[in-house]
Amino acid sequence: MAKAKTRKSTKQKQKLENEILVYIYALVLITLSIIGGLQIGFIGETTTGIIRYVFGNLYGVVYALVIIGSIAMMLKKSMKDIPVKYLLGIGVLLLAWIIAASVPEDTTLKGMDIFSKFLKDSMLVLKGEIAAKGGLIGAFLVSLSTFLFDYKGTWIVVGALVILGLILLLCGAPFASMKAMGANMVKPFQTWKSNGGQRKQKRNDKQEQRRREKEAREQEARERTQQKHETMLGKISLDDRVKPGQVSFLDIDDDFDIESSKEHIPVEPEPEEEPYIPNSDVVVGFHEHKKQDDKRIIEETIGKEDTFVSEFTQDFSKYKLPRLTLLKDPGKKNKNMNNIAAANDSGRKLIEILDEFGVKATLVATHIGPSVTKFEVKPDLGVRVNKISNLQNDIKMALAAKDIRIEAPIPGKSSVGIEIPNVEKTTVSMKELMKNVPEKYADSKCLFALGKDLMGNCVYGELNKMPHLLIAGATGSGKSVCVNSIITSILMRAKPDEVKLLLVDPKKVEFTPYQKVPHLIGPVITDGEEANRALKVIVTMMDNRYELFSMAGVRNIQGYNAYLDAHPEEQLQRLPWIVVIIDELADLMLVAAKEVEGSIQRITQLARAAGIHLIVATQRPSVDVITGVIKANIPSRIAFAVSSAVDSRTILDQMGAEKLLGYGDMLYVPVGETVATRVQGVFVSDDEVQAICDFVSKQAKPKYEDAFLRLEALDNSMGSSGDDVSDPLYEEVKEFIIQTRKASTSLIQRKFSIGYARAARLIDTLEEKGIVGPSRGSKPREVYAKSEQEEME
Numbered sequence: 169m170a171k172a173k174t175r176k177s178t179k180q181k182q183k184l185e186n187e188i189l190v191y192i193y194a195l196v197l198i199t200l201s202i203i204g205g206l207q208i209g210f211i212g213e214t215t216t217g218i219i220r221y222v223f224g225n226l227y228g229v230v231y232a233l234v235i236i237g238s239i240a241m242m243l244k245k246s247m248k249d250i251p252v253k254y255l256l257g258i259g260v261l262l263l264a265w266i267i268a269a270s271v272p273e274d275t276t277l278k279g280m281d282i283f284s285k286f287l288k289d290s291m292l293v294l295k296g297e298i299a300a301k302g303g304l305i306g307a308f309l310v311s312l313s314t315f316l317f318d319y320k321g322t323w324i325v326v327g328a329l330v331i332l333g334l335i336l337l338l339c340g341a342p343f344a345s346m347k348a349m350g351a352n353m354v355k356p357f358q359t360w361k362s363n364g365g366q367r368k369q370k371r372n373d374k375q376e377q378r379r380r381e382k383e384a385r386e387q388e389a390r391e392r393t394q395q396k397h398e399t400m401l402g403k404i405s406l407d408d409r410v411k412p413g414q415v416s417f418l419d420i421d422d423d424f425d426i427e428s429s430k431e432h433i434p435v436e437p438e439p440e441e442e443p444y445i446p447n448s449d450v451v452v453g454f455h456e457h458k459k460q461d462d463k464r465i466i467e468e469t470i471g472k473e474d475t476f477v478s479e480f481t482q483d484f485s486k487y488k489l490p491r492l493t494l495l496k497d498p499g500k501k502n503k504n505m506n507n508i509a510a511a512n513d514s515g516r517k518l519i520e521i522l523d524e525f526g527v528k529a530t531l532v533a534t535h536i537g538p539s540v541t542k543f544e545v546k547p548d549l550g551v552r553v554n555k556i557s558n559l560q561n562d563i564k565m566a567l568a569a570k571d572i573r574i575e576a577p578i579p580g581k582s583s584v585g586i587e588i589p590n591v592e593k594t595t596v597s598m599k600e601l602m603k604n605v606p607e608k609y610a611d612s613k614c615l616f617a618l619g620k621d622l623m624g625n626c627v628y629g630e631l632n633k634m635p636h637l638l639i640a641g642a643t644g645s646g647k648s649v650c651v652n653s654i655i656t657s658i659l660m661r662a663k664p665d666e667v668k669l670l671l672v673d674p675k676k677v678e679f680t681p682y683q684k685v686p687h688l689i690g691p692v693i694t695d696g697e698e699a700n701r702a703l704k705v706i707v708t709m710m711d712n713r714y715e716l717f718s719m720a721g722v723r724n725i726q727g728y729n730a731y732l733d734a735h736p737e738e739q740l741q742r743l744p745w746i747v748v749i750i751d752e753l754a755d756l757m758l759v760a761a762k763e764v765e766g767s768i769q770r771i772t773q774l775a776r777a778a779g780i781h782l783i784v785a786t787q788r789p790s791v792d793v794i795t796g797v798i799k800a801n802i803p804s805r806i807a808f809a810v811s812s813a814v815d816s817r818t819i820l821d822q823m824g825a826e827k828l829l830g831y832g833d834m835l836y837v838p839v840g841e842t843v844a845t846r847v848q849g850v851f852v853s854d855d856e857v858q859a860i861c862d863f864v865s866k867q868a869k870p871k872y873e874d875a876f877l878r879l880e881a882l883d884n885s886m887g888s889s890g891d892d893v894s895d896p897l898y899e900e901v902k903e904f905i906i907q908t909r910k911a912s913t914s915l916i917q918r919k920f921s922i923g924y925a926r927a928a929r930l931i932d933t934l935e936e937k938g939i940v941g942p943s944r945g946s947k948p949r950e951v952y953a954k955s956e957q958e959e960m961e
């Protein structure tokens with residue numbers, strides 16, 4: 169450990185030294201270029217003389233390029249950031265210029281004579297007594313060109329180069345085809361090179377050997393860890409193909425015993441159930457029911473050789489987080505001036521109106537927020553606070569305000585807060601908030617931008633602290649924008665292996681842009697029944713994580729990730745945070761209120777330590793949707809504008825949300841707080857969301873957990889299970905299970921050589937018929953039915 173630390177600090181030191189050296193080199197080059205460009209002193213004149221001799225009158229351009237390059241070096245920008253076509257375009261134009269400038273006036277000179285003459289005049293050129301024109305390079309090129317094409321031809325070449333340069337700079341398409349052409353031309357050369365390059369071959373062989381050795385070492389370590397886990401888990405065996413530390417839900421609805429999972433006999437694929445995944449014996453059958461789009465994504469996302477590959481094994485070291493430039497710049501600030509003028513006016517009027525109604529008070533502060541201005545009014549001694557609250561309608565009328573909200577008194581202060589809408593609303597831009605994320609949140613992957621409070625301070629939320637969030641508000645109040653801003657914040661700050669998302673979208677339209685983001689742990693779920701099952705999967709996932717934690721002797725996800733850092737030899741996989749977002753809870757409650765409530769309760773009670781967080785949004789803040797159980801377990805709340813004080817109470821346990829203005833105006837009560845903060849939500853447009861999704865989806869494809877892929881299949885099998893007694897194998901399977909007292913899908917698969925979906929359906933039917941018990945996560949199902957012999961006894 170100590171060694172590792174020392175190594176790390178030495179590395180850091182070396183990195184720092186290297187960075188300092190880069191700065192020194194860059195500064196030296198810039199200084200020399202300036203001195204040379206201005207031809208100051210001996211150094212300046214000599215340097216310019218030499219550069220002019222080589223590049224001719226382009227020496228200024230050379231200096232400019234050196235300065236730009238040095239600055240780029242300091243800013244750690246690479247030339248790769250500039251599209252090649254621009255570099256090429258500039259290069260070709262400079263070439264054209266250098267040739268044109270070197271064409272001699274004396275056209276009797278031709279071919280190498282031009283070059284010889286330039287060499288002869290070298291001293292005069294160096295002293296600056298003769299114009300350098302295109303310099304040594306130019307002279308050489310013109311000699312070559314006049315030799316090959318004469319003077320007329322040379323001018324044609326120059327013209328062609330100018331056109332080519334302009335095309336490269338101004339158009340995109342010709343370049344692409346040129347690139348392809350270039351690649352084709354280079355191909356034979358590359359083939360020749362690879363044939364001839366024996367040394368390279370040797371190097372490759374060595375690399376290959378090293379890779380194989382590494383793989384063998386890794387395999388050995390995996391086996392060691394696997395053995396360890398098997399002993400620790402007793403009856404629970406992680407499948408050979410699932411690496412320790414990963415969570416797989418292949419058998420979420422059935423058990424798996426040690427023997428059955430150890431010697432896995434490949435099962436013949438059933439053509440009607442396993443249409444398109446070669447060698448797949450698990451994630452099959454139900455895929456044909458999937459919609460075309462989902463089917464394609466699933467086809468793309470399931471590994472061809474190993475259907476169990478979990479997302480967590482992907483390498484995202486080269487993954488780049490989206491740049492801030494994908495977000496739009498905040499709007500102009502001139503609206504603020506109008507708001508300031510209006511606030512001064514309203515403040516004065518407010519005191520006047522209070523005075524008219526016999527309330528003596530002074531204005532102590534005015535806070536102009538993005539959509540609301542808050543006046544802090546201090547009543548004189550002897551004035552009852554609720555006298556001000558009672559004047560709400562009079563104040564509203566006097567100020568001609570759409571709606572006002574009165575905080576009497578402001579918690580923790582001896583003044584009353586009166587909030588009135590601004591004359592002009594300022595949109596809170598996502599870019600502004602993401603740019604100003606405080607240093608203390610720098611490493612927080614679950615951070616999201618929420619908006620700005622009335623003081624103009626940026627408000628952020630940390631999901632891992634919340635740990636679950638309820639968002640409610642009437643339709644059109646800004647919930648979807650808020651949920652989008654949370655998702656985009658996560659996409660902008662976390663790599664796909666750091667935070668996983670499960671999106672439930674019963675409205676079917678809200679989460680369409682995210683369908684291909686690599687952070688998804690399962691397809692976007694639009695069906696209520698599937699969502700219900702998905703929550704159960706999450707519950708099991710959470711239980712499995714707890715098992716891993718107990719194996720590692722840690723208490724939570726942070727502890728587990730620290731443990732695997734400290735024990736690299738165990739080859740455990742880092743666990744990502746999982747954020748489950750349900751866009752409309754009411755639709756889920758319609759389907760299976762009790763089950764959904766049960767799952768939410770379990771997740772919210774336990775998932776914090778497991779790194780699983782739930783965000784639940786609804787536009788129906790009624791007690792049958794936001795039930796007591798849900799409310800009790802989701803401590804952080806956001807209320808957008810609602811139609812009545814009752815709704816506000818249902819969400820926040822306090823009034824106030826009925827006075828909100830809509831358009832992202834919210835009351836935010838984070839965990840542990842009782843006082844709601846008024847926040848103007850950050851606005852993220854559809855274009856911004858799309859740009860970010862495109863950026864992340866281009867880099868990787870989502871790899872879904874198998875359990876989520878099976879949700880629809882399970883639905884189908886559930887629906888049809890009553891009829892599955894007609895399966896010709898039913899009686900045989902039933903007999904087998906009663907005899908062996910083992911009810912496991914994988915066992916039935918092997919024993920009867922059937923595909924996964926059919927085996928799972930049979931098990932479900934057996935469960936419905938009361939022959940086997942329900943799934944118990946990782947424990948085997950109970951077999952209820954007794955054999956004839958047992959009954960006799």
Ligand SMILES: Nc1ncnc2c1ncn2[C@@H]1O[C@H](COP(=O)(O)OP(=O)(O)OP(=O)(O)O)[C@@H](O)[C@H]1O
Binds near residue numbers: 645647649787
């Ligand atoms: N933070 C914000 N800043 C400015 N305008 C906003 C903000 N949030 C929402 N709006 C405006 O309000 C409109 C409705 O927002 P949104 O679609 O998020 O409402 P909603 O509560 O999700 O509605 P529904 O429940 O019907 O889907 C948006 O189109 C947008 O113009």
